[in-house]
Amino acid sequence: MSAPEHSHFSSRNFPEAAKELLADSQLRKNVRHATDVIQAKRNRVVAELPDWEALRDAGSGIRAHALAHLDHYLAEFEQNCMRAGGQVHWARDAVEANRIILGLIQRHEAKEVIKIKTMTSEEIGLNRNLEANGIRPHETDLAELIVQLGHDKPSHFVVPALHKNRQQVRAIFQREMHLPELGDKPEDLCAAARTYLREKYLRIKVAVSGANFLVAENGAVCIVESEGNGRMCLTLPDVLISLVGIEKVIPRFRDLEVLLQTLPRSATGERMNPYNSIWTGVHAGDGPKEFHVVLLDNGRSPILADAEARQTLKCIRCAACLNVCPVYHQTGGHAYESVYAGPIGAILTPQLHSMEEGRSLPYASSLCGACYEVCPVKINIPEVLIHLRGKVVEQDQKTFAGKLDPWNVGMQAAKFVMTSAGRFTLAQHMGQLAQRAFVSKNGFIEHLPFMLSGWTQTRDLKALPAQSFRDWWAQREPRGSAGADAPKGDRDVK
Amino acid sequence: MSSERDARSAILGSIRSALGVHAERDISTREAEYAALPREYKQTSTKSGEELLALFTHRLEEYDAGVLRVSRNEIAAAVARLLSQRGRRRIGIPDDLPSAWLPAGLAFEKSAAFDAHQLDTLDGVLTGCTVAIAETGSIVLQNTGAQGPRALSLVPDYHLCVVFAAQIVETVPECFTRLEATASLPTTFVSGPSATADIEMTRIKGVHGPRFLDVLIVED
Numbered sequence: 001m002s003a004p005e006h007s008h009f010s011s012r013n014f015p016e017a018a019k020e021l022l023a024d025s026q027l028r029k030n031v032r033h034a035t036d037v038i039q040a041k042r043n044r045v046v047a048e049l050p051d052w053e054a055l056r057d058a059g060s061g062i063r064a065h066a067l068a069h070l071d072h073y074l075a076e077f078e079q080n081c082m083r084a085g086g087q088v089h090w091a092r093d094a095v096e097a098n099r100i101i102l103g104l105i106q107r108h109e110a111k112e113v114i115k116i117k118t119m120t121s122e123e124i125g126l127n128r129n130l131e132a133n134g135i136r137p138h139e140t141d142l143a144e145l146i147v148q149l150g151h152d153k154p155s156h157f158v159v160p161a162l163h164k165n166r167q168q169v170r171a172i173f174q175r176e177m178h179l180p181e182l183g184d185k186p187e188d189l190c191a192a193a194r195t196y197l198r199e200k201y202l203r204i205k206v207a208v209s210g211a212n213f214l215v216a217e218n219g220a221v222c223i224v225e226s227e228g229n230g231r232m233c234l235t236l237p238d239v240l241i242s243l244v245g246i247e248k249v250i251p252r253f254r255d256l257e258v259l260l261q262t263l264p265r266s267a268t269g270e271r272m273n274p275y276n277s278i279w280t281g282v283h284a285g286d287g288p289k290e291f292h293v294v295l296l297d298n299g300r301s302p303i304l305a306d307a308e309a310r311q312t313l314k315c316i317r318c319a320a321c322l323n324v325c326p327v328y329h330q331t332g333g334h335a336y337e338s339v340y341a342g343p344i345g346a347i348l349t350p351q352l353h354s355m356e357e358g359r360s361l362p363y364a365s366s367l368c369g370a371c372y373e374v375c376p377v378k379i380n381i382p383e384v385l386i387h388l389r390g391k392v393v394e395q396d397q398k399t400f401a402g403k404l405d406p407w408n409v410g411m412q413a414a415k416f417v418m419t420s421a422g423r424f425t426l427a428q429h430m431g432q433l434a435q436r437a438f439v440s441k442n443g444f445i446e447h448l449p450f451m452l453s454g455w456t457q458t459r460d461l462k463a464l465p466a467q468s469f470r471d472w473w474a475q476r477e478p479r480g481s482a483g484a485d486a487p488k489g490d491r492d493v494k
Numbered sequence: 495m496s497s498e499r500d501a502r503s504a505i506l507g508s509i510r511s512a513l514g515v516h517a518e519r520d521i522s523t524r525e526a527e528y529a530a531l532p533r534e535y536k537q538t539s540t541k542s543g544e545e546l547l548a549l550f551t552h553r554l555e556e557y558d559a560g561v562l563r564v565s566r567n568e569i570a571a572a573v574a575r576l577l578s579q580r581g582r583r584r585i586g587i588p589d590d591l592p593s594a595w596l597p598a599g600l601a602f603e604k605s606a607a608f609d610a611h612q613l614d615t616l617d618g619v620l621t622g623c624t625v626a627i628a629e630t631g632s633i634v635l636q637n638t639g640a641q642g643p644r645a646l647s648l649v650p651d652y653h654l655c656v657v658f659a660a661q662i663v664e665t666v667p668e669c670f671t672r673l674e675a676t677a678s679l680p681t682t683f684v685s686g687p688s689a690t691a692d693i694e695m696t697r698i699k700g701v702h703g704p705r706f707l708d709v710l711i712v713e714d
Contacts (some may be wrong), residue, residue, distance in 0.1 A: 054535040091501060190698050198702070280677075
């Protein structure tokens, strides 16, 4: 078995990758169109629910509670899934998960598997590992099929091919399905995918899926989808393997009444997506004869220790934060160089890698807060972004190069100056003297020298005034006696 | 297998140490915390009768499903009419479908035990349902009674579903209350014909599941 690696990580950071992608005007157009359409649909179906905020509170509460008792609910899920005839496996990391899944497929001597879209399998690089071992995975979700046949990467976790338009999809299908006459109407493309995959559904005996939710109370698994490819994979093969992150468990069956309202409306802007499947273990005469759940940790459990960042794991992967993000809107998903893109990816990816990869991602945000507003489980993404920026800085300060980094030197100097009134006043006076050479006639500084030139590249800086507020305050006419009058004045203001 | 057992205890151990707990905690604390979770969302109906049926019909039509409202003694005639309109001949049925729903002179095949290839030769399938949700235009199928195994209502290209007015609730929470007793049966929520929005965000009807869905609403 070849060693699996994390799917799409490279050494590039976000600004480098984004710079390249921003030059692709077709990609930007496709991303903008897609995110505009989903947002409009989402806003419409959210607005028609008067209890939307109550659903967010409930969803947030359920997910936070499940995480606070994750050990208990996982064990409860395991017990109930096994009682219903399912088999539960535990994988500490990508290597273990790949080994378990490959072993199960090989035991059934399968050479091909059909797959339902699962970001978790992207996370562990499952497809490449299967291919390296002579097993051919067929993606069955239309967008994942486009990505797979186009030898591309997903750029969004609900609509992974949203960066491709219909002409681009047609070109991929024409080439890979040998259909030179194929039209470019979405209906034609869907029909081609239907024919291409139906033969596989009827023939291939092993399926691999992810899952949206695991229900501890009865061992049920829930998968939400649109096309029916999920139902095909869940019911027709003899063997089903579901790879699921440990954070996906919820306490009780009725908790779905909340999440199955908020997820479809947030993800695709539908009141309900076309199909939801919920099942427990195996059922004679209905569906696979063998059912396996592989519970994957892969960096999740340590995140629970960080009280502020733990909320990241509440995520139900609706991708509403991607669609609303002004940064994602411009760059699309590939710039994040991570399976999980957008605002949630910016906080999840670095944490899954103990802050050793994706360290530029917490900075890939303007902190506008739109992601928090749309999140159906109320993850305060801006708060976590700032918290993680702090962690990046702390990490850097532990290294010699980090200590000498101009940013750090500057920030430490600022700290030294700003924590003392005397030093601050002195610095202001020095600044007033030092700026003289740079101030234009209009009172602005248009060009700063050396390292500071970056600031004035795209904006002018207002010069320091001749008299600072502190100087003015010190020289002002004293009015009456302070102390006794002040509280009264305060009350008047209110 | 032993390495998987190691993995299990390692993962649970890692979770417990991250959460700062060292053993299974008190059940009553956990249950009290769960009971105190905020649930201020709508859990009961505000609509009934005609208003509820109209909402359900409207939602289904938005998904491009066909809807026909009939009385109990008109079911068989309506089934005959819909099948003829759709030009569907060989129709699969679950084993326990009431024979009163079946019009004379048409071929219905009990197909609960069909394999996928046999199901693929059918023109369509006729089933009942367990419960339906008006607000989202969803019908919920379980492997019981007149609904059959999941593949039966999946592989054929046309699905005709009989829904009784008494099976329709307004909200998703009411649906889950009704499903609670049979929660471990294989369950499928169907909201319109199979569809995708994967190409330029346009909802296209009909990918892998049934491309055509008709719902027969039966009023008592």
